[in-house]
Each structure stands twice: as C-alpha cells, then as structure tokens.
Amino acid sequence: MRGFTLLELAAATLLVTxxxxxxxxxxxxxxGATIALRDRARAVTEVRAAVEWLRQDLGGARGxxxxxxxxxxxxxxxxxxxxxxxxxxxxxxxxxxxxxEIAAFEITALPGGGTRIGLAAGSGDSRCEMTxxxxxxxx
Amino acid sequence: xxxxxARGFTLLEVEVAMLVLMLTVLMVTRLLASHERxxxxxxxxxxxxxxxxVVPPAAPYEDVAGVPASLSATAVPPPKVAxxxxxxxxxxxxxxxxxxxxxxxxxxxxxxx
Numbered sequence: 001m002r003g004f005t006l007l008e009l010a011a012a013t014l015l016v017t018x019x020x021x022x023x024x025x026x027x028x029x030x031x032g033a034t035i036a037l038r039d040r041a042r043a044v045t046e047v048r049a050a051v052e053w054l055r056q057d058l059g060g061a062r063g064x065x066x067x068x069x070x071x072x073x074x075x076x077x078x079x080x081x082x083x084x085x086x087x088x089x090x091x092x093x094x095x096x097x098x099x100x101e102i103a104a105f106e107i108t109a110l111p112g113g114g115t116r117i118g119l120a121a122g123s124g125d126s127r128c129e130m131t132x133x134x135x136x137x138x139x
Numbered sequence: 140x141x142x143x144x145a146r147g148f149t150l151l152e153v154e155v156a157m158l159v160l161m162l163t164v165l166m167v168t169r170l171l172a173s174h175e176r177x178x179x180x181x182x183x184x185x186x187x188x189x190x191x192x193v194v195p196p197a198a199p200y201e202d203v204a205g206v207p208a209s210l211s212a213t214a215v216p217p218p219k220v221a222x223x224x225x226x227x228x229x230x231x232x233x234x235x236x237x238x239x240x241x242x243x244x245x246x247x248x249x250x251x252x
Contacts, residue, residue: 026167030174051210055208058207059201059208060203128187
C-alpha cells in the first residue's frame, strides 16, 4: 500500500476547491435573486396593506385634507374623520400602525381640488411606489 | 497492495464515472435555469409602481355602509349617487355573521321620503 503522493493530494485538493468555488458562485447568484425577490415582495405587501386601508376609508369619504406633507385626514360620514400619518417607517391610522416599512407617504393637493397620495416602500431595485388620486380626473 | 488497486481504473470505470458526473452537472444546471425562470416570472408579476384613481362606490348607501372605494387605472368621473332629500330611517332587521369566510350581512328597512 503506497498511499497517495503529494502531487495527487494537491491535484485532488485543487479540484475540490475549484468545485466548491463554482458551487458557491452559483449559489450566491441564485440566493441573490431570491433575496431581491423577497425584498420586492415585502415592499409590495407593505404598500398593498396601506392601500387597502386607504381604500376602505376613502369609500365613504366626504373630503380628503392634507394637514402636512405626510399627514392625511379623511372626513367620513357624520363628520367623523380618520387621520393617517407617517411615524418613522410606520404608517399610522389613528395611532395604530397599518404598515411597518413605508419609505414615503406624500400628500399633495391637486389644483382641481383633488388629492394625490403617494406611497412607497423598499429601496433600490425593490422599491415599490403607488400613487392614489382622489377627487380629480387629472392624470 | 493488490494487483487490481495498483493498476488504476479501467476505461469502463472512467466512462461510468464521467457519465455520472455529467448527469449531475446537467441536473444542477437545469435546476438553476428553472429557478431563474421562476424568479424572473415572479419579479415580472410583482407590479412595482402604479398610479390609480380612487372611485367611490356608486350605489346609494354603499358609502354610508362602509363599502371600500374601487381603484381604476384610468380616470373615472365621480358617480352621481342619487340621494333622496329628507331624513330617512334605517332599521336593522337581521344581521348574519359567518366565521368562514369571515363576513357579515345585514337586512335593513329604509323608511322615509
């Protein structure tokens, strides 16, 4: 039994190292795409959650008022109103968080009397933006 | 050391080993390609930005009842909701609630002008 020579061991080690590097690179590429997709899905989920709450409150809205660039008041039936505002990355509805990773919540009054509500979550390629136009036919 | 282990591999053994290796590489490649297709499809489906118009409910009393507004990709003129003049009284006759699916329905009687 002579065992392996140093050359054979070196060649085998080199081969295994190359194989491990190639596998690692392939896994990194695959995992990167999956992580990017996860981030994008999270951003879309955050924005959709906020939009669903807004949609519910805007259904019976008698008026929408901009208090500040990131504070929105929706006047409902009977004079009751609902206040939305951004606190850090959270979107609060009457003080209760309805979305946790909101990057932007911008309220703009439109010339025709309408209101533009801009929502965004995520960053970079995963950033999801949605704009709601209320009470205006302007694009 | 036996004579067999000292002589190395036969051509058949090497070919079988190469075949197994090729099949493994082929399967891994197909798996990666399938994963890429899946990820690309999901990324394409996830809309990343949109501008939508809020359309209030059009039917009478739907806004009062808390029906959510609809969203439209195109501008929709505000619906002309025919609201009767004068005071009306709504009497809730029955409420049916279900857990699965979570829902509630009410039967109401509208009285007035």
